[in-house]
Amino acid sequence: MPTRNVVLTKRQEELIETLVESGRYQNASEVLRDGLRLVEQRAAEDASKLKALRAAARVGVAALDRGEFKEFETAEDLHAYLNDFSEKIISRTSE
Template sequence: MATRNIVLTNHQSEVVDRLVESGRYQNASEVLRTGLRMVEEAESAYLSKMNELREAISHGERDVESGKTRQFTGDEFANYLADRAEHIVKKKTDA
C-alpha cells in the first residue's frame, strides 16, 4: 500500500481518534479508507445522477424540436402541477 502524509484539522483528528477508540476501527488508516470508499460511492452516485439529468435535458430538447410542447399561463401551470401531484399521491395511497 502507498503511504501518504495528510493534514487534518483538529476536529477531523478528534473524529478519527474517537472512531478508533470506539473499537469500530482498528486504526486511523482504516477510518480514512472507509471515508474514501464513501466518497467514491457518493461521486459515483453524483455522476450517475448527472448523466440521468443530461439525458432528461436531451429528451426535453428533442421534444421541443419535434413540437411536443404545451403552452401554459402561470395559473394553468400551477393547476397542472397540482393535478399531477394529486394524481401521484392518490396512486401511492391506493397501492
C-alpha cells in the same frame, strides 16, 4: 502499501480518535480508507445522477423540437394544470 502524510484539522483528528477508540476501526488508516471509499461511492452516484439528468434533458429537448409542449399564460395556470395532472396520475395508481 504507500504511505502519505496528511494534514488534519483538530476536529478531524478528534473524530478519527473517537472512531478508533470506539472499536469500530483498528487504526487511523482504516478510518481514512473508509472515508475514501465513501468519497469514491459519492463520485459514482454523482456521475450516475448526471448521466440520468443528461438523458432527461435530451428527451426534453427532443420533445421541444417536435413541438410537444404546453404554454401557459400565468404561473397560476401552470399550477392548476399540474394539480389536475397530478390528480389524474394519483387516481390511476390507486386503482
